[in-house]
């Protein structure tokens with residue numbers, strides 16, 4: 027029987043027929059069946075034991091360099107024996123529960139989660155007594171000053187986090203400088219314009235990444251090198267000069283169709299890599315932002331907003347390609363003060 | 376071996392002595408009172424109740440294999456030159472984190488297996504949590520009094536994602552570094568404070584040299600501790616509330632029917648742990664996962680095409696890929712909506728919506744009663760349809776996360792895929808909602824019909840006048856009962872609940888909104904027949920519409936040839 031919102035009682039069309047009667051399993055009535063199940067299950071546990079021993083033998087016997095059907099033989103054997111043993115044990119235990127353990131469903135009554143009204147009243151009363159005895163309400167000065175102190179307890183916790191790292195700095199700078207050579211990122215060798223054919227792309231870095239100081243130590247290494255790379259890596263392409271549509275002020279940033287762009291995507295900073303010579307488009311493999319290198323690195327598609335920053339190029343006295351300056355635009359993913367920093371850069375130039 | 380030789384445990388020497396330790400422990404802990412209630416605690420059975428167990432056991436597998444990995448893994452970004460057994464990387468400079476992961480894979484016997492089990496178990500863990508959550512959602516198991524456990528579940532899922540992501544970043548290979556680069560961009564996109572967060576998290580400029588040790592701490596201490604605590608609370612509440620059950624004969628809101636914890640449930644659940652562990656071990660044996668040696672050490676100026684996060688981050692990746700490139704300058708600051716909205720916003724929206732749903736639903740329905748019987752998805756058409764719509768949006772984003780792979784595998788244009796999915800994100804969920812609701816309502820109608828008219832037996836009868844009709848027979852009483860246990864629809868006309876509990880004034884804005892939400896929630900749903908409906912059908916529909924006629928207990932339906940099957 028249930029009621030509608032308006033309180034009218036409605037009789038349900040079907041009465042609860044009650045729990046269905048318990049049907050015996052084959053193993054309950056036929057001792058032969060039960061014995062068969064018993065044998066099967068113990069066999070599973072027996073095989074599991076053998077597999078676990080085999081695991082230990084394989085651990086010592088199989089050389090790590092051996093392969094089997096293209097797998098590492100060691101990995102395959104260890105995994106197969108361990109996995110097989112575990113599966114057999116699991117299936118065996120479950121079979122035991124299903125076929126041989128008592129299978130009578132039992133009924134447990136539920137109780138309302140809420141406590142009785144008396145209990146609730148008693149708790150409330152205890153709470154109130156406690157609060158009253160503490161004088162929490164009667165002495166607001168103590169209360170409020172304690173709450174205040176508690177609040178300020180958060181300060182040391184937050185302040186202590188200050189030394190997690192330095193304040194952000196130099197987000198608008200990279201290691202590129204006027205006159206720094208653009209070098210091949212594999213060999214570290216400087217590049218002449220004649221090394222680049224139309225349609226080609228080279229991954230390049232600033233020369234400083236391969237320089238050593240007076241003691242023969244690299245100028246940049248370890249973390250500093252990774253940090254420099256994550257901002258200063260570039261790609262250099264050569265296209266037919268007539269294909270390029272430089273925006274105002276960029277007419278002489280290239281050398282005879284050779285242009286240099288930041289390799290770090292302005293979206294979240296993946297190194298872009300997939301270049302299509304026909305269209306001069308370069309695609310970022312992470313989220314497919316596409317930039318047009320013939321058109322000032324403009325975003326053609328995808329979630330990146332800013333164009334790829336371009337590095338102005340020149341040729342030094344020995345005929346190698348060098349940077350004219352650091353990037354006039356900020357590289358790598360955007361950050362809150364970017365607009366501000368960019369304005370300062372623009373004013374300087 | 377035979378039953379005749381068997382003596383009950385209390386009559387054996389061991390059984391007689393067992394009283395001793397039990398007494399000793401109870402003298403000190405006094406737990407017999409609690410154990411009395413719980414050793415034979417009832418757990419109802421259904422296949423879908425296993426999903427949570429898979430999640431639990433894969434977490435245990437993660438703990439076991441994770442501890443193993445910590446024996447060899449070195450969470451350091453200091454550089455070292457590799458000279459281990461994997462020749463292609465010989466002489467390369469790399470972080471110790473990467474080198475030690477290579478060692479685990481090539482120098483530690485069984486190390487690769489443990490790594491692979493760990494990674495498969497991680498993916499299974501999150502998958503099982505999600506499926507478990509869907510089960511709870513679609514059956515309404517989160518309703519009062521279980522809202523808190525639902526919230527704990529939402530916390531577990533979010534922590535699971537964080538844990539998995541932190542683990543994925545540890546080996547410091549090219550893929551995991553690419554993932555970290557994304558985190559860096561994401562942090563930077565946070566309005567106003569982005570650069571500070573980046574600098575504090577990475578200990579300076581990206582990538583810095585502290586992020587891996589810090590993530591390691593999170594991965595093996597902070598997040599597992601939180602997960603463990605939440606799992607403990609989740610289990611305690613489960614036992615305390617007692618498991619929900621499917622409606623059926625003898626199963627009511629007031630009882631719980633099933634197998635006792637000791638022995639059957641403990642054996643099944645315990646056995647299942649071995650199955651999950653064994654399954655992940657076999658996967659570790661034959662399915663390669665995260666072959667970090669193939670990617671090479673992290674280098675911020677290199678990336679592999681087709682970079683993919685683990686599957687459970689796919690929806691977030693997709694949101695990032697589908698987002699248009701909005702960025703604006705306001706008050707002299709740069710606001711990177713293109714990253715912030717999909718990166719922080721999508722996650723935030725997902726978890727907020729999940730956490731809020733039980734409360735929203737009970738606000739709409741005004742239902743403040745306890746529920747221990749599960750609801751069949753069809754009997755809550757709007758909830759079910761909303762769930763499917765949410766899954767559809769998730770799927771669209773997830774597919775978006777693999778748009779490059781789809782493009783290369785199926786030779787499609789990547790831009791077309793992306794644009795289609797951008798629209799699809801808004802259109803497909805609406806379609807899914809409408810279709811699902813129709814299906815639910817159709818099933819409800821079918822249920823009602825089968826009560827009123829029984830089921831079609833396939834027996835064709837010919838009346839003396841020559842007309843043909845199909846004989847209908849009543850469903851077995853158990854099934855009839857099972858499909859009529861759910862609540863009746865409330866009356867919609869009166870803005871009902873408001874006056875009853877006297878909270879919202881009937882004509883307030885909130886009350887009107889709520890009345891509209893109620894209408895939306897119950898619109899189109901089909902109620903189960905009343906006794907009068909059944910009588911009416913019996914009296915008036917008898918011959919014409921084929922009112923059920925008893926065919927006798929031994930009737931088993933008909934074979935394809937129309938001959939009644941009798942056993």
Ligand code: HEM
Nearest residue numbers: 437438441442444445448494497538539542543545595599
């Ligand atoms: C609870 C959920 C957990 C998840 C979702 C998870 C996930 C992951 C993932 C995806 C990886 C990358 C694995 C690979 O590259 O093969 C990983 C690595 C690792 N995990 Fe976990 N993990 C969890 C718990 C733990 C625990 C409890 C520990 C230790 C107490 C641990 C220790 C490690 C270690 C040392 C590594 C890095 C070594 C390596 O990749 O070989 N994990 N984890």
Ligand code: FES
Nearest residue numbers: 291293294310313
């Ligand atoms: S990082 Fe290049 S598109 Fe996202």
